[in-house]
Amino acid sequence: xxxxxxxxxxxxxxxxxxxxxxxxxxxxxxxxxxxxxxxxxxxxxxxxxxxxxxxxxxxxxxxxxxxxxxxxxxxxxxxxxxxxxxxxxxxxxxxxxxxxxxxxxxxxxxxxxxxxxxxxxxxxxxxxxxxxxxxxxxxxxxxxxxxxxxxxxxxxx
Amino acid sequence: xxxxxxxxxxxxxxxxxxxxxxxxxxxxxxxxxxxxxxxxxxxxxxxxxxxxxxxxxxxxxxxxxxxxxxxxxxxxxxxxxxxxxxxxxxxxxxxxxxxxxxxxxxxxxxxxxxxxxxxxxxxxxxxxxxxxxxxxxxxxxxxxxxxxxxxxxxxxxxxxxxxxxxxxxxxxxxxxxxxxxxxxxxxxxxxxxxxxxxxxxxxxxxxxxxxxxxxxxxxxxxxxxxxxxxxxxxxxxxxxxxxxxxxxxxxxxxxxxxxxxxxxxxxxxxxxxxxxxxxxxxxxxxxxxxxxxxxxxxxxxxxxxxxxxxxxxxxxxxxxxxxxxxxxxxxxxxxxxxxxxxxxxxxxxxxxxxxxxxxxxxxxxxxxxxxxxxxxxxxxxxxxxxxxxxxxxxxxxxxxxxxxxxxxxxxxxxxxxxxxxxxxxxxxxxxxxxxxxxxxxxxxxxxxxxxxxxxxxxxxxxxxxxxxxxxxxxxxxxxxxxxxxxxxxxxxxxxxxxxxxxxxxxxxxxxxxxxxxxxxxxxxxxxxxxxxxxxxxxxxxxxxxxxxxxxxxxxxxxxxxxxxxxxxxxxxxxxxxxxxxxxxxxxxxxxxxxxxxxxxxxxxxxxxxxxxxxxxxxxxxxxxxxxxxxxxxxxxxxxxxxxxx
Numbered sequence: 157x158x159x160x161x162x163x164x165x166x167x168x169x170x171x172x173x174x175x176x177x178x179x180x181x182x183x184x185x186x187x188x189x190x191x192x193x194x195x196x197x198x199x200x201x202x203x204x205x206x207x208x209x210x211x212x213x214x215x216x217x218x219x220x221x222x223x224x225x226x227x228x229x230x231x232x233x234x235x236x237x238x239x240x241x242x243x244x245x246x247x248x249x250x251x252x253x254x255x256x257x258x259x260x261x262x263x264x265x266x267x268x269x270x271x272x273x274x275x276x277x278x279x280x281x282x283x284x285x286x287x288x289x290x291x292x293x294x295x296x297x298x299x300x301x302x303x304x305x306x307x308x309x310x311x312x313x
Numbered sequence: 314x315x316x317x318x319x320x321x322x323x324x325x326x327x328x329x330x331x332x333x334x335x336x337x338x339x340x341x342x343x344x345x346x347x348x349x350x351x352x353x354x355x356x357x358x359x360x361x362x363x364x365x366x367x368x369x370x371x372x373x374x375x376x377x378x379x380x381x382x383x384x385x386x387x388x389x390x391x392x393x394x395x396x397x398x399x400x401x402x403x404x405x406x407x408x409x410x411x412x413x414x415x416x417x418x419x420x421x422x423x424x425x426x427x428x429x430x431x432x433x434x435x436x437x438x439x440x441x442x443x444x445x446x447x448x449x450x451x452x453x454x455x456x457x458x459x460x461x462x463x464x465x466x467x468x469x470x471x472x473x474x475x476x477x478x479x480x481x482x483x484x485x486x487x488x489x490x491x492x493x494x495x496x497x498x499x500x501x502x503x504x505x506x507x508x509x510x511x512x513x514x515x516x517x518x519x520x521x522x523x524x525x526x527x528x529x530x531x532x533x534x535x536x537x538x539x540x541x542x543x544x545x546x547x548x549x550x551x552x553x554x555x556x557x558x559x560x561x562x563x564x565x566x567x568x569x570x571x572x573x574x575x576x577x578x579x580x581x582x583x584x585x586x587x588x589x590x591x592x593x594x595x596x597x598x599x600x601x602x603x604x605x606x607x608x609x610x611x612x613x614x615x616x617x618x619x620x621x622x623x624x625x626x627x628x629x630x631x632x633x634x635x636x637x638x639x640x641x642x643x644x645x646x647x648x649x650x651x652x653x654x655x656x657x658x659x660x661x662x663x664x665x666x667x668x669x670x671x672x673x674x675x676x677x678x679x680x681x682x683x684x685x686x687x688x689x690x691x692x693x694x695x696x697x698x699x700x701x702x703x704x705x706x707x708x709x710x711x712x713x714x715x716x717x718x719x720x721x722x723x724x725x726x727x728x729x730x731x732x733x734x735x736x737x738x739x740x741x742x743x744x745x746x747x748x749x750x751x752x753x754x755x756x757x758x759x760x761x762x763x764x765x766x767x768x769x770x771x772x773x774x775x776x777x778x779x780x781x782x783x784x785x786x787x788x789x790x791x792x793x794x795x796x797x798x799x800x801x802x803x804x805x806x807x808x809x810x811x812x813x814x815x816x817x818x819x820x821x822x823x824x825x826x827x828x829x830x831x832x833x834x835x836x837x838x839x840x841x842x843x844x845x846x847x848x849x850x851x852x853x854x855x856x857x858x859x860x861x862x863x864x865x866x867x868x869x870x871x872x873x874x875x876x877x878x879x880x881x882x883x884x885x886x887x888x889x890x891x892x893x894x895x896x897x898x899x900x901x902x903x904x905x906x907x908x909x910x911x912x913x914x915x916x917x918x919x920x921x922x923x924x925x926x927x928x929x930x931x932x933x934x935x936x937x938x939x940x941x942x943x944x945x946x947x948x949x950x951x952x953x954x955x956x957x958x
Contacts, residue, residue: 173669180709189696190696191695225829226829226910227827247908247916247917250888
């Protein structure tokens, strides 16, 4: 092969490779990328329907509820404005605690309860996921209303 | 007093780094031997001062000098001595110091083992390394001084993050850093070559073992990190596509491409400017990795406490390094390429494909890692790109690559005579397809397309890699022996095969269950029974723990006893999971305690991980292959070195 052809071949391969990768990437992206939604946004109905998304905030003090001897549990995630009930079955991460930041993966059920299939809490006491920190910062000092209570501003749609 | 000496030594090191960065460069330009000869001396001097500085910080840790802020934040009186030493790099400031130490160490090694090269070229390489060192020393002194004092020292320190109190974690960062920093040699080489305006075959040959060494360390470092995450994070996963993992993986991918393109550049004088580009990219991605970890702009389990000024500094440094390298590249690289041709049916073609696919894989990882940032900046939304995305997309460039390895190894340079799929490759092909289809069903009771594809790939790579060493071994005494270079290549590729084998089996046949268990209760998971015999309290040096004692049986026969723990570290009050793992060559049984659910009931996570050891074993074999290749004689040859094939 002559140098020029070589170069053309190389460029061609790169272009084809990148094009295929991009196409498939975008395809795969649709169902594999997850949006982060704040609790207030959930209350306003701004969340992806019928698919997983992530929601984050603080685990509300005194809200963790578990039947003795069972892996099933429920708790409230709050962004200091609204609360969202979350249910989860399984082993919790070590740093899951009331009053600490948490991120949950899962779907919102019809009754307004978030069914989590994965719970993330960070490894460092002082570290909080930036999106959680952002969603909290917006509502510091506001009155908290619960989604489950059906109160005016944060009622499920 | 000692910390001040450390601080002062660091400043002196900076002064020498500036000398090392400037004088040899000017000397090489003016052909002034005296100025060029300052390169090696300045590097040694710099190393001495950095060692002093590093020793001072270590001393502060050993003495538990909590008036030093960094020590107070990362150590504690009761911390075992080994972890006091490891705590030096357990936080941001210290790990920057470690980075500098390694960079200067590499520089001195370069000075020592480069006698065969022209003085002006060596002077330029060392000068570029000096300039990089200036950047990092400034970074340490201006934004992350590990010697900062506290006005009111606490009586006891805040302790090292319990996650890091583990032997695997103690050696993981230095390994990784040696690899990262090692790519700076290839980078400096590329810059020096572009400034010199020529690229001799001798020079390229000289770079190869350096690049391979860096790659070996990076491989081991990544494997160690994966192994550590597996047993220490308590989740039983071995790779999470976490941004920081990706940050170490991208330079590895490009470094792998670089090793292959250097081969073409040396043997055939082709791909020269492409090789230079890869050398620049490998180190730039190492820097980007540092930026991602240190700036905290990306959500990661590795994110240290964040400080915007650090992020800005590294980003600017990255910008300067990448921009100036690329400008130089655009200006000089085109004149370096040669016009030799090659047939499409040749080893060159396969190495080209290797490079294209590895670069595409890197782009995939790069995109996935930075997409959340992009979305945020463009205000489209807050997204996270998780493992499912990476697993899917990453496979696309990697699968063809793996099948090409087997053929590419057996083609010749320039133009391959005869067909590519010779009888020699026919047997491995048949064997891997038959075994790949049968093994899952026969041994694991389930057939599957993806499992078989993975297994065929793994067996194909292993069996084709073994051909060359086998032929050499069978050859009569006195006949030409396999060279370390070829043997190393074969072994490294075999490692790739083992790795794929492990990944395939774990992904396909992994069993994971969470359950509530009471003391005395027995459960069955993946043909094994697990009896939680008792739960008891135990005391460690700086933690107290609940320990579960679990008996594992298979078909009624006793297999082992494991003791997973839930630890609470006394200073930071963190709860930590210490998994109990029963290791066999072909499977792991992984048990972690969750939390107390009631009286004597605990949540327990039990996992069955078939062949997971092959993942790390494969990585080690890859590194071993690299090591064998580095010992090849011709890398030690002088300027008149002999040609070999």
